[in-house]
Amino acid sequence: MDVANQLEEQAQGEQGGKPPAPGKCLAPFLTKTYDLVDRSGSEHIVSWNEEGTAFVVWLPEDLSQHLLPKYFKHCNFSSFIRQLNTYGFRKSAPDRWEFRHEKFQKGQAHLLGEITRRKCEPSVYPSFLKARDKGPPVEDTRLLEENKILQRENSELLLQIAQYKALESELTQHLSQFTATCSNKKARLLS
Amino acid sequence: MDVANQLEEQAQGEQGGKPPAPGKCLAPFLTKTYDLVDRSGSEHIVSWNEEGTAFVVWLPEDLSQHLLPKYFKHCNFSSFIRQLNTYGFRKSAPDRWEFRHEKFQKGQAHLLGEITRRKCEPSVYPSFLKARDKGPPVEDTRLLEENKILQRENSELLLQIAQYKALESELTQHLSQFTATCSNKKARLLS
DNA sequence: GGTTCTAGAACC
DNA sequence: GGTTCTAGAACC
Numbered sequence: 001m002d003v004a005n006q007l008e009e010q011a012q013g014e015q016g017g018k019p020p021a022p023g024k025c026l027a028p029f030l031t032k033t034y035d036l037v038d039r040s041g042s043e044h045i046v047s048w049n050e051e052g053t054a055f056v057v058w059l060p061e062d063l064s065q066h067l068l069p070k071y072f073k074h075c076n077f078s079s080f081i082r083q084l085n086t087y088g089f090r091k092s093a094p095d096r097w098e099f100r101h102e103k104f105q106k107g108q109a110h111l112l113g114e115i116t117r118r119k120c121e122p123s124v125y126p127s128f129l130k131a132r133d134k135g136p137p138v139e140d141t142r143l144l145e146e147n148k149i150l151q152r153e154n155s156e157l158l159l160q161i162a163q164y165k166a167l168e169s170e171l172t173q174h175l176s177q178f179t180a181t182c183s184n185k186k187a188r189l190l191s
Numbered sequence: 192m193d194v195a196n197q198l199e200e201q202a203q204g205e206q207g208g209k210p211p212a213p214g215k216c217l218a219p220f221l222t223k224t225y226d227l228v229d230r231s232g233s234e235h236i237v238s239w240n241e242e243g244t245a246f247v248v249w250l251p252e253d254l255s256q257h258l259l260p261k262y263f264k265h266c267n268f269s270s271f272i273r274q275l276n277t278y279g280f281r282k283s284a285p286d287r288w289e290f291r292h293e294k295f296q297k298g299q300a301h302l303l304g305e306i307t308r309r310k311c312e313p314s315v316y317p318s319f320l321k322a323r324d325k326g327p328p329v330e331d332t333r334l335l336e337e338n339k340i341l342q343r344e345n346s347e348l349l350l351q352i353a354q355y356k357a358l359e360s361e362l363t364q365h366l367s368q369f370t371a372t373c374s375n376k377k378a379r380l381l382s
Numbered sequence: 383g384g385t386t387c388t389a390g391a392a393c394c
Numbered sequence: 395g396g397t398t399c400t401a402g403a404a405c406c
Binding site: 272273276277281282285309 | 398399400401
């Protein structure tokens with residue numbers, strides 16, 4: 001049973017035949033990748049990490065040549081990575097090809113629907129920027145100058161916010177990593 | 192005789208002992224790559240194309256695992272490609288790993304000095320600001336209106352940043368707490 | 383300047 | 395939405 005069926009069963013079990021609520025369009029890339037990791041039958045090539053919180057590509061060459069073409073329309077490791085990044089996965093270890101996403105974990109296929117493809121953000125500013133292109137010529141240089149300054153300030157602020165966002169997600173990831181790591185270590189030590 | 196010596200000989204022969212004129216600092220990446228292509232002794236892995244106007248990586252896996260570590264400090268094909276792009280090489284065939292640069296051709300090692308590393312452009316401000324500056328002038332009523340909007344947005348952005356700052360310090364606190372807790376528990380359990 | 387990781391953009 | 399190619403940015 002692949003991920004799609006699995007998800008459907010869960011949905012039917014929990015909601016009595018109704019289609020899954022939020023995950024209207026679960027991206028094929030996500031189900032394929034989940035299958036690839038979870039049941040390719042080639043754990044020496046790709047598998048979950050010990051904690052089940054990320055997956056590791058142990059043999060990139062074999063993945064590219066033998067597994068990727070089975071699931072996707074190419075055999076380039078870099079294209080695979082590009083897609084992972086598009087969906088918010090991040091490389092999570094410096095010394096191996098380990099990729100992580102909060103909603104992509106072993107035995108948690110039902111979370112896949114919460115993974116979204118990253119788009120160019122809808123962004124608040126285009127609204128007033130678009131309007132300007134229609135306007136007729138002007139002579140007030142002072143206003144224009146002031147405007148430029150405001151825009152510059154604005155863009156710097158936006159940049160700062162972007163950096164804060166990045167920082168936040170990084171910190172959040174570290175936190176969840178720590179949580180996982182700690183509880184696992186504890187479990188192992190106590191067993 | 193490697194490329195560095197070859198270049199020196201050429202320079203001495205042509206200019207009588209004077210150092211090469213333009214190529215003050217021939218990037219190591221370029222000489223290494225030229226050697227790699229021209230005399231790695233592994234033409235089945237990488238070689239010039241038929242015309243000598245580009246080079247082809249026939250076996251990316253073998254290049255990564257066996258040749259790259261001999262010339263560079265890594266064994267990632269993607270890092271090699273990143274460097275190629277930095278120096279202005281472009282992939283020149285859709286169906287194979289062929290890369291081309293006008294000044295990188297078989298038997299033309301003396302042209303390497305003309306290849307320059309691409310720098311980040313000064314461009315401090317986001318693209319939407321640049322586009323704006325080229326655009327036609329605008330009515331001053333519109334400018335005034337825009338100014339108001341920008342000011343409002345500015346203050347909203349400042350507010351957001353304040354919130355992010357708060358969030359950041361909270362997350363950081365949690366993280367350091369976790370770190371401490373984990374190491375303590377571990378210590379106790381191991382003692 | 384080199385290496386790594388992620389994103390932009392064009393094309394399909 | 396997927397694939398390819400190139401560039402930005404951080405880190406070393």
